[in-house]
Amino acid sequence: MEFIWRVNYFSALRVESLEGEFIVFQREAGKTHFLNEIGLKILSILDQSPATLDSLCRELSEYFTLPPDTHFSAQINRTLQRYEALGLVSRVKENA
Amino acid sequence: MTDFRADHHRLLLEAIIQPTSLTGYSNPQWELLLRLARRVKLLGYLAARLEKEELLDRIPVRAANLLRSALIQARKQQQSVGWELNRVMWALDDPDLPIIVLKGMAYLLQDLPNAAGRIFADLDLLVPKESLARIEASLLKKGWQHHALTDYDERYYREWSHEIPALVHPERGVEVDVHHTLSSPLGKLNIDPLLFREAAVKAKDTAVYVLSPEDMVLHCAVNLFQNNELADDLRHLLDFNEMLLFFSDQQPDFQQKLIGRANQLGLGNPLFYSLYFSRVLLRSPISVHLEKQLDQQPGWIARRAMHHCVPLALLPQHPDHPSRKTKCARVWLYWRSHWLRMPLYRLLPHLAYKFYLSVFPGKAKTSKQK
C-alpha cells in the first residue's frame, strides 16, 4: 500500500544551521536531532505538502540534481521510517 | 492535636499548607526544609507553588536555585512521560483500544492542581486483560524492551503481582507499566477493574481515557493505604487531598458521590484513612462526619495503631537525627502493606527471598541479560 507522509508540527521544530549542518530541536519530544541538508529538506518538502515516497524522491533528486534510482528511494524510505519512530513524521493512507 | 509531632515535621507541613509563609523562613530553616522536601520528593511541588505566587525571587537565592533545579527536572520528566504516551499510542495504532492513563500522567492530562511540579518518572496504563498480550507484543515489536529481570521477578510480576514487567524504550528510558487491574489479584481487597474501566472518561484533548474523578481519588487512596509501604509517601496524601478539594469545588455533590462509590466498591478502609490523615496532617477542611458514612471502617485498634505509625512513615526522618521509633513504625507498615497484598504462604517466601538478595545481591538469576 502507498502511504502519504506528512510532517508533525514543523512549526514546533527549532532549526539552527551550523556551518552547513543542521541541528533540530523537537519541542514536543524534548530531543535534539542532527540532520544533513537532505535530511532537513525531506522535512521541509513534507511541510509544504504531504507526499508519497515517490513524489518526495522526485522532488529531492530534482533539488539536489541526483539521478533517481531505487537505491536512493530505499534510503529515503529508511529515513522516513526512522523519522516516524522519532515522531517527526507520520503516515496517512492515500485515500484517507 | 499535633503535639506528638517533631519540629522538623511541623516545619515541612507548614511550608506545604502555607507556601506564602516561606518568605519569612530563616536560612537554617530553609536548609532543613530543602533536605526534608527532597526526601519526600516535594521540592518540585514547593517550587511550582512559589513560582505561581511569584515568590521565587523573594527567598534566599541558594534555596531558589535548588527549587528551580527541581522544577526544571520535574517539567522534563512530565514532558518525557507525555511524549512516551504519544509514542505508545503511535505504536499501538488502534483507535478502538481503550487506554486508561493512571496516576501522574493522568493528573497532568487533566491539568489538576497537584500536577504542577509533581515528580513522576513512569507511564502507568490500565487496559483490558484480554488486550494485554497484544499490547505487549506491539510495543516489543516497535522497539520497547523488558527490563532485565530475574526469573523470580518475572514470575512475581506475571503471576502474583498485577502488571506485566515494565517496558522501556532504550532511546528514551521511560518506564511503561501496563496494568490490567488496580490491586494485587491475590490481595485481600478484590477490586473489579471493569467497574473502573466502565466509568472512565475521555481525557482533555486526547484520544486516551482517565479514571472518573471519584475513581481517581479512590485509586489514589488505595495506592496509598493498600499498595504502598507509606514510607516518605506524603506526596500521595497531598495528591489525594488536593484532588478531593479540587473536585469538591467543581461539583457540590462530589464528596457524597465519592462515599457512595467507595461503598459500592468496598473501598471504605483506604478512603477512611486518606480522609482522616488529610485532616490530621494537612488540615484539610473536610467534615469529620464524612468518613462516618462509610459502610466499611477500620476497627479502633487498627485506627489507634495507624494514628501513631502513619505520620511517622509519611513524614520524612530528620536527616541528621533518625529516630528508632520511626524505624519501627515503618517496619510495621511495610509488613502491613505486604500482608494486604499477598496471602501469608506467598508472603513469607517472598520476603525471605528479598532478604536473601539484600545480603547476596549477585545471586539473582537473570533470564534476560541486556
Next chain:
Amino acid sequence: MIVGQLSRDTFRALLVGSGLRVKAGPFNLSIRTRLPYLADQLHRMYAHYALMDEAEIAEFHVQVISKRSIRRPFAQLIQFEVDGRSPFPPVPAEQALATLEWGINLAIAMRINHLLLFHSAAVERNGHVLLLPAWPGSGKTTLCTALIHRGYRLFSDEFGLMDPQSGNFFPLPRLMPLKNQSIKVIRDYLPEAVLGPEIPGTLKGTVAHVRPPQESIERSDESAKARWIVFPKWSANASLQLEPLPQSEAFLLLASNAVNYEVLGETAFDAVTSLVRNCECRKLVYSGFDSALAALDELTDD
C-alpha cells in the same frame, strides 16, 4: 577563615560534630565523618578552602561512615551518604577520600539544573575560559593539571558550569583525581604539584588527587565567558595537531556528554548553539605536555 587556619583538632571536631561547612565555588558543602585518617587527608587537601558564611544555606550534606557487611564481617568498609542516602555500595576504608569526592560530584550532577553542566575541564587565561570537554579516560584531568600549574586558572577538571542565560561560566575548583599512569607522569612533570595519597583498587584503578592551587580557590567567585573549546586526546608518540573542529561536531560532542543537556531542553539547545558559535572550536592530539602547552598558549594569547 580558611581550612588551613584551623588546628587539626578543631578541624576534626567540626567533621565529627555539626559538620565542616566549606565553600566550593557557587555551592556550600557540609561534610561529616568520624574517620580520623579521612579527617587528616582533608585537612591537608582542603587547606585552601574557605569556610562558608555560617548564616548561609549549605546545598549539599554529605557524610562518610564506617560500615559493616554481613558478607565480609572482617573487612574495614566505608560508605558515602548524601542526606542519609547511599548512592554507592560500601568500599574498602582506604578509598574514603576518592569516594567522598566522587560522591559530591554525583550529588552536584543529580541536583543542579539551574546551570548547564558540561562534562568538561575548564580553565581560564586572559579573562576567558578554555573548555576541555572529553570522554572519561581521554586524559582531560591530566592536561588540566598541567595547565593550572603553567599559568591557567582552574575552574574545574570535571564540570563546566554555565549559566544558560548569560553564558557565564562559574569556577568549581575541587580535588582532581589523577588515575593510574597519569600519577607518575604528573609527579615527573610537575614536582611542585601537591598530591594526596595514592588510593589503589578503586573502580577507576589507582587514584591520587591534585590539590587545586590556592589562587584558583581564592578567585572562585570570578566567573568568565568561554572563548575556546578544545577536545583533547592523548595518543602515544603522536605528533602535535591542533585543528579546527566543525561547529556541528562540537555541538554534538558537548551536548551528548553534558550531564543535564536533556533536562534543560530548549534552554540547553539555545545555550550550546550560541556557545559553539561564539567559541573557537579545535581538536587537539598530543603526546607530550611541552608542545601541547605551547599550542594552547598560542591559541589563548591575547
